[in-house]
Amino acid sequence: MIKVQREDFDVGAELERLTAGRRDVGGVATFIGLVRERLGDATVAAMTLEHYPGMTEKQLAQIEAEAQRRWPLQASLIIHRYGRLEPGERIVFVATASAHRQAALEACAFLIDWLKTKAPFWKLEETGAGEQWVAASESDDAAAARWIKKVAE
């Protein structure tokens, strides 16, 4: 399931819903991304996430379908927020449920790495020096690329 929303989410309630009524799930892996205050030497007062409505949902659905294709998942969930967020606030939530832990853990790591380089979101950071758009990082590309290699093998 994909949710793109401005408002915060309740981690417990979302996890409850993910596996409610199921008896075939052996493990649930989760990842929660938060706004971090430190940006190199600067302090981030807030960040505003802009996205491309329509394409965001489409890309996230494709990413989720890819995870479902690669791993035997009973359920999966991606929640990504947009708008202005302050340090400590939740940005993204990824949860994967499978019969066994390895599939759940791997699929969760894949989803967060993959969405960072595929989902059309951009971050505008507010620091003491003003507002600045965050540049894409090479380490994010490398993190996503390791999943491409795994396919080639």
Next chain:
Amino acid sequence: MKILYFAWLKGKVGIGEEAVAPPAEVTTVGALLDWLATRGPKHAAALANRSIVRVAVNQEYAGMDQPVKAGDEVALFPPVTGGL
């Protein structure tokens, strides 16, 4: 054809969206970017460094050789930075 700009591209061009009717010889993404850059100094500045501009045609990522036609929704934006 609808053109959308996001993040710093929107700031540089000065608008988030515009309807355009490029000449008939503009049939690919690459040719469209060349043509958009001639629309004014702001467009030219925003498109000066193509290596940091990503393109989506009808909400799917597109390369410079991808065909474009009337009625398409073409989005221009920087490399994405979602997640944490």
